[in-house]
Amino acid sequence: MNRWGDIIEVPLPLPFALREIKAYVIEGSSGYTVIDTGLNTETDRDAWEQARRELGFDWTDVEQIVLTHYHPDHYGLAGTMQQWTDAPVRVSRTDFEQARLFWSEESEQPEILARFYGEHGLSSGWVEQIPPHLRGFRPWVEPHPRPSFIQAGETLRMGDRSYEVLHTPGHADGHLSFYDAERQWLIGGDFLLPKITPNISLWPGCDPNPLKTYLHTLKRLKELPVQKVFPSHGPVFDSYRERIEALEAHHQERLRVMREFLQKQPATSVEVCEATFGTELNIHHLRFALSETLAHLEYLVSEGHAYKRREGKVWRFSLA
Numbered sequence: 001m002n003r004w005g006d007i008i009e010v011p012l013p014l015p016f017a018l019r020e021i022k023a024y025v026i027e028g029s030s031g032y033t034v035i036d037t038g039l040n041t042e043t044d045r046d047a048w049e050q051a052r053r054e055l056g057f058d059w060t061d062v063e064q065i066v067l068t069h070y071h072p073d074h075y076g077l078a079g080t081m082q083q084w085t086d087a088p089v090r091v092s093r094t095d096f097e098q099a100r101l102f103w104s105e106e107s108e109q110p111e112i113l114a115r116f117y118g119e120h121g122l123s124s125g126w127v128e129q130i131p132p133h134l135r136g137f138r139p140w141v142e143p144h145p146r147p148s149f150i151q152a153g154e155t156l157r158m159g160d161r162s163y164e165v166l167h168t169p170g171h172a173d174g175h176l177s178f179y180d181a182e183r184q185w186l187i188g189g190d191f192l193l194p195k196i197t198p199n200i201s202l203w204p205g206c207d208p209n210p211l212k213t214y215l216h217t218l219k220r221l222k223e224l225p226v227q228k229v230f231p232s233h234g235p236v237f238d239s240y241r242e243r244i245e246a247l248e249a250h251h252q253e254r255l256r257v258m259r260e261f262l263q264k265q266p267a268t269s270v271e272v273c274e275a276t277f278g279t280e281l282n283i284h285h286l287r288f289a290l291s292e293t294l295a296h297l298e299y300l301v302s303e304g305h306a307y308k309r310r311e312g313k314v315w316r317f318s319l320a
Contacts, residue, residue: 001051006159007185007230010051012038014073016284021073022232024187025055028159031063034087035158035178035187036232037077039140044077059084065145066158067091068189069172070099072141074232079143089145090156092167094174096147101205102134103141109205110134116204117290121268121314129283150176163187168221170214171198173207184227186240191217192229194237197250201291202298211299215251218244251296255305258296259319262306266318269294 002009010023026033032055038044052059062085067075070091078089102109110131118127150156152167156178163178168191178187190198200214207213226240237243254276261267261275273286273293281289297317300306308317 001054002236004228004230004236006161007187008051008055009230009236010047012044012047012073014039015041015043018073018233020233022230022234024230025051026159026161027055028063031061032057033158034062034065034081036068036074036189037065037081038074039072039076040080040142041076041140045080048077048081060086062087064158065089066150066156066178067095068177068187068191068232069175070095070102071172071190072103072137074189075099076141079141079145082145083143088148090148090150091145092151092174092176093147093149095172095176096149096174098173098206099141099144103138104144105138112204113287117270119313119315120290120294121270122290123270126283126286130287133283133287152176166221168217169207170200170210170217173210173213179224179226184225185230186224186226186228187230189232192240192243192247193231194229194234194239194243196233197247199288199292200251200295201288202294203291209295209298209302211251211295212302215248218248255296255300258293258300259305262300262317262319266316268314268316269297272297272317 006027008025010025012021012023014021021038023038024035064087065078065081067078082089114127114130150165152165154165156163156165161180163180166177166179168175168177171190175189175191177189177191200211202210222241222244227238229237229240258272261272273290277289301308304320306317306320308315
């Protein structure tokens, strides 16, 4: 575990490509704040137990559990950790609702997502794998916590310091980051990562133009004075503005590549996805690659650079 003053980084293993998420513990004179939780797996439960022993606190010393967003690697253990600690779980209302949308027992989102992908050109063999794949995440996120909602503009006391709650959507609709203005430190979740690009995906029932939202978030927060970023994946870093500019350039380049592909002929999202990300993808990577492709294509449509039309049961995109 690495430490920066009152903030301790807690690495937690993941059973998929990211391999690891960085949760954080903030020490205070009256207790501890946990930021993000990992998955409800034996390995992550054991990692937390080891971190707790090394730091020398009891679960009853945890004052609050704060979540940046609803994705399983951030949200998954929150309900179980709430049982351990009896502490409030603070999360945006939007992201708690989307956690229920994707991961609740009664959710029809797996079937909705499968039909959505089919309408964008995904073959039936892949479509059939989507519902069981998505439902496979449920054991990692149950039980769901009892939430205490927080929102942008509020001030949240974590440890002995005050943090401004920032709405940083794009990667997730209700994504929150936490800013210590005095130290100019940002606990950023998946808003800004030092080595990889946060996945920006279009999901049915969520933001209809997430890439536009994310680019707006980057532009809106570019001038925020930040000396240190605590991300969920990768090392703590200080090149805040430079990283924002690199991510802006990355997405513009990806949009350029997709426009060039559409210049040759109209194409489904799947065809654009294969040209952009390749064809050697498993179901997990395919789901994210296709949803990220859709986010970029819908952005091109919204900006007047492309249009889409229904051809039979499938949508095709063309260069405007």
